Amino acid sequence: MAVSTSTLIFFVIIYLAATFYVAYLGYKKNSKTDGYMLAGRGVHPAIMALSYGAAFISTSAIIGFGGVAASLGMGLLWLVFMNIFFGIFIAFVVFGPPTRRMGLNLGAITYPEFIGKRFQSKFIQTYSALLLGIFMPLYAASVIIGAGRFLETTLGINYNIALIIFTIIIASYVIKGGLLSVMYVDAFQAILMLFGMGFLLIYTYNMLGGVTEAHQALTNMANLVPPALADQGHRGWTSMPAIGSPIWWTMVSTIIMGVGIGVLAQPQLAVRFMTVKNDVSLKRAVAVGGPFLLLMVGVAYTIGALSNVYFFKTEGVIALQAVPGGNTDLIMPTFLNHAMPEMFVALFMLCLLSAAMSTAAAQFHTMGTAIGYDVYQQSIMKGKSTATVHVTRLGIAFTIVVAIILAYILPGSIIARATAMFMGLCTAAFLPLFIGALFWKRTTKAGATASLVIGSLSSLFWLTFVHAKEAIPLGISQAIFGKETLLSGTWTVVDPILIATPLSLIALVAVSLITPQFSPEFLKKAFRHRFEDEEEEKTEKVSSSSVDSAGV
Incomplete structure (x- = not known):
């Protein structure tokens, strides 16, 4: 369904004007380094x-995981629970x-500076920053790919041009405005x-005849699962894969566990905890964040799976067969462009651009501060440079180019x-260390260092030499050892998170127990609950109680 060019241009102009105005408001409130960072x-x-x-929610969730739900089914809804429970409440x-x-x-x-200062280690700060600077561009690239694919299928413009336009828009306010923008x-x-x-x-359920009818139709399509997927454990789009099958391991270990728990160790998200004024603000944020994630990922995964019903009714094929080469990254854009009203396609393009821009902006800011501030300013220049914001902006620009x-x-379906x-x-490298930093005073500098290094290296090793989805395309194991993966059987579908994270945790505990602790004075400084925060929280609670009493 073609989108009216004039309508689209009108929406885009209004959207960009609003975006830059809001970014300007944030820029005006920045207070030098602390405000920018x-x-x-x-x-x-x-x-x-x-x-x-x-x-957190980007085109990776809507386009990428929506396409995976179209392929593997509604078992991905377990990820919705994990996202809300771990990603918001915990x-x-x-x-x-x-x-x-x-x-x-x-x-x-x-x-990186947070965990570096917690463990009094410039190595931890620099190593963490380099991990982000080197590997986060892969994640950022997946986000802008999602935006580019939707622009490609919606507007019919060249994919490469779509990437450039999209990225320039984000760069214009991230580089200038800082984190508040x-x-x-x-x-x-x-x-x-x-x-x-x-x-x-609402529109999809109405189009498919209602909630019960749509889900029953999807259940009845179990016999249409392609043989190749059925052989790997696929039992239909409303059923979990066969326990222990390759698809089950992919869904449970890589998607549900990897993404569901991995959110706790995402630096671009964790740093937001430090932007509010007190603990009460964080607890109040749950009431906003929980429903938001429920609607975002719940809808994306549900509609992704239900796209099979639409394609079968209209074209006689399942979703994977309705897109070129079975590329799951194209399923959601194709469904939206074929099934939705023209006006909504134009508006939803802005929704997807918003999803991609918000995540990419957070990633670019995190990568830029890691390279510009943590590596250059704090490690190379030993904190002596006064051009912190300028260097950080250069770091952001560099990581944008890499992404x-x-x-x-x-490749496709990436x-x-x-x-x-x-x-x-991130889970293997940062989560045990993050837990130790916050909740176990016995964690030592050596224990944290061992956890960070062992977690990251074992994760990368498993990706490169064992986990088939990455090891085979990379070809490094084949080139060095003459075989596609070092191990065989079930091991090749077990995600690195289930191997590397326990190793990282064991290293943290074992090394910490045999190495010197931090001084009581430092621990008191790091863990103290600031008096002014306590008084402010008490005041807010009293004020809330007074308002409630007055209302009664």
């Missing part, structure tokens, strides 16, 4: 929650408050995403896989 530490909880959710209530307080106590303004724009874009996904859900190059060369790969790497 950490949004001034006074962001409203609703803004933080929407920014967090928008930075993140905001359990991890958020100590992260905010410790970051403030130690004067940290980036995630990014968070303001994220919140604005999150609201657009809510309206777009809400309409998509664009990757977006050109990565969006969901690249996302899971990066989140799995």
Whole structure:
């Protein structure tokens, strides 16, 4: 279904004008380095929650994982539960408050600096920053690929041109405005995403005859599962794959576990905990972040699976057969362009652009601060350079270029896989260390270092030499050892997160128990609950109680 060019141009102009105005508001409130890097530490909880959710939910979820749901089915809805439980409740209530307080106590303004100062280690700060600078562009590339594919199928423009246009728009406000601009724009874009996904859900169910009818039709299509997928454990789009089958391992270990738990160790999300003024703000943000994620990922995965019903009714094929080469990255764009009203396609393009821009902006800011601030300013220049913001802007520009190059060369059906790969790497490298930093005072500098290095290297080793989906295309194992993977059988479908994360945790505990602890004075400084925060929280609670009493 063709989108009217004049209508589309009108929507895009209004959208970009609003985006740049909101970014300008954030830019005006920046306060030099602290404002540029950490949004001034006074962001409203609703803004933080929407920014967090928008930075987490991108075209990777809507386009990439929506396409995976079209291929593998509604078993991906378990990921929705994991996203909300771990990504919002555990993140905001359990991890958020100590992260905010410790970051403030130690004067940290980036995630690598946070864990570096917590363990008094420049090596940890630099190593963490390099991990982000080297591997996060893969994740960023998957996000802009999703936006580029939708622009390609919607507007019929060249994919490469779409990537350039999209990235220039993001770069224009991320480089200039800093984190507060990014968070303001994220919140604005999150609201657009809510309206777009809400309409998509209602319209799709109405088009397919209702909720019960649509799901029953999808259940009845189990006999249409391609033999190649059935042999790997696929039992229909409303059933979980056969336990222990290759598809089951992919869905459970790579997608549900890797992405569901991996969100806790995402630096671009964790740093947002340090942008609010107190712990109460973080707890209040749960009421905004939870429903937002439910609507975003719940709709994307549900509609992705139900696209099979639409394609079968209209074209007599399942979703995988309706797109060139079975490229799952094209399923959602194709469904939207064929099934949705013309006006909605134009509006939903803005919704997807919002999803991609919000996540890519967070990634670019995180990568840029890692390279410009943590590596150059703090490691190479030993904190002596005064051009922190300028260098960080150069770092952002550099990582944007790297992400664009990757977006050109990565293969099809890569969006969901690249996302899971990066989140799995972050989980193995950062999650045990992050838990130790916040909750176990006995964690030592040596234990944290061992955890970080062993977690990251074992994850990369498993990806390169064992996990078939990455090891075979890379060909490194074949070139060195003469075989596609070092291990065989079930091991080749077990995600690195299930191997590397336990190794990282064991290293953290074992090394910490046999190495010297930090001084009581330092631990007291790092873990102290600031008096002014306690008083402010008590005041807010009293005020809320007074309002409730007055209302009664």
